[in-house]
Amino acid sequence: MRRQPSIRLRLTIWYSTVMLLFFCLISGLIYVFVRQQLDDLFQSKLETGYDTVATVVVISYGDIYDVMHLGHNSLFRLTRDGETVYQTNKWKEADLSAVVGTADTFEQMSWRDPADRHYRIKSGFIPEYNFRLVFAQDITDMEHILDALLLILLAGFPAAALLAVAGGWFMAGRALAPINDMTRQARTISAENLSERLPVPNPRDEIGRLAVVFNDTLSRLQHSFEQLRRFTADASHELRTPLTSLRATGEVALSGKVEPARLREAIASMLEETERLTHLVDNLLILARGDSGKFALPSVRLDLGGMVAAVIDDLKVLAEEKSQHIEFRGDGPLTVRVHAATVRQAILNVVHNAIRYTPNGGHIEVVLSGSGDGWALLDVRDDGPGIPTLEQEKVFERFYRLDKARSRAEGGTGLGLSIARWGIRTNGGEIGFVPDRTPGTCCRIRLPLAAEE
């Protein structure tokens, strides 16, 4: 791949190119304009000179004495029938008769002599006195002026180019300086100091907006990092606890000072811990697979009401054990197109949670309804202690627990709601707590209704 030059260099190149093109255009225009003006000026000098001589010849009735007065600085010649009647000294010096001859075959011509002097020559006939008048104008000065102008313009080009490049480089540098500052500061931010932010001098200009966006990204990154750090800490705790207990129990049992009945006890306890670990690993694997995103879930059409009823039927005994009253209300069949196992697991986890955290004798209400705009809404309400508003999002994080000690004793892994959220989102839905009643909580699952077939 071709390496791109830096933005500063590219800006400078663009800027200089435009400036120089502009300079060339202006120079060209100036040159053309000045040349046109000078040309007009010298042409009118030629014509005025000719006219003066012709007029003087006419008003002095063909007498050439008056004409001689005009002769000091002009070049002209008067002929009659091919014979030279009068020529000025300058005409003679320039030896223009050799060029013009005696023919009257032209009106105006141009001549450059070997000494590089340039003449414009006008020829005409004065019929009253049968004179032929040839008047010449030296236009060498005009050419000198134009040459000088061209020289100035050409000499100005490198200077202008230098100025444009230097100016462009300087201005691009000025414009890019805040970006360079940002780059330098961003480079110092790493996983260790993610809490640092870029300074935002003016949040309304382009650079300020970039800094704001960058800072937002940093915030999200910091949040993810913190989540990951907490998850790692929690996961190692959750995994090490059963491993520690397994190992300790095994070592004690092997120490040889234990009677056979206690040995059986030790083995049983180890098996229980194994069961816990298996369950935990299974849950983590579900989430890991969800994270990897490569989950081709075959979806089927099913009646959500039927699925909820079946889940509640399975869990009813747990509510009965705690003398809780669990009630299910649903209006009409609501058909969704989902992967049955993940959605079932999500609903089961949510209802199971409600039973687990609602005290004995509480009420749990599961209400299924259509939203009217293409969604099925499943509300799981309980009159338990509720979840503080600030924690209502956090409980969906992995291993997050409101009451660590109690929840572990109740047999939860701390992953149930994370799995529920993954399962519902994978199926195009959303899950969250909605403010509904106090005390207690209302967990709402939204799933898109299936299109008619």
Next chain:
Amino acid sequence: MHILVIEDEPKVARAIREGLEAEHYQVSVAATGEEGFFLASNQIVDLILLDLMLPGRSGLEILAALRGQGCQTPVLILTARDAVDDRVAGLDQGADDYLVKPFAFPELLARIRALTRRGRYEHALRLRLADLELDCVTRRVTRAGQEIPLTSREFELLEYLLRHQGHVVSRQMLAQDVWRIQDRATPLDNVIDVHIARLRQKMDAPFASPLLKTVRGVGFVLKEGAV
């Protein structure tokens, strides 16, 4: 009954061998795919327990080669890979059953029994243990002539335990076969425990000798006498 275990992890292989020998099965162990293939083709075995991740040739290759040369021995795959695709691949290659590690030993035994009794009619309509009797047709349960009223779930649970009487049944087997939950992560353990407690309340509490016993850390067993 001769079972060939193809498993490269020595500890797992030893545990399986000891567990099966305790159940009076004759066991051979192969640590690599090649050795397993050699034993399976040259010895008469009644069942093969096959690990999928093996050094050398993978379990699936061994299975394909065995089926390719016309071997009809039932194969039960034991593997840590539980994705649906893996299961489908295994069963498509000709495996008869699939068990995900870690597994409960009673479940392995139950599946071995199921694979080796294939074809035999065993749907007894009247199941008995000591003075407990269950009639699958009338769906009545009696103990010592006394009728025990059960909910339909409790009935299914008792029927399953009776069909596996004398053998330990794990919670996972119950979740899978009685509650018909396929995925392992679903926490039905509490639900199962409650049902077992209720069943015990109805069929054991009023009588002198309890039949339904808990094997701590493993599961439940229905049998006379001590565990």
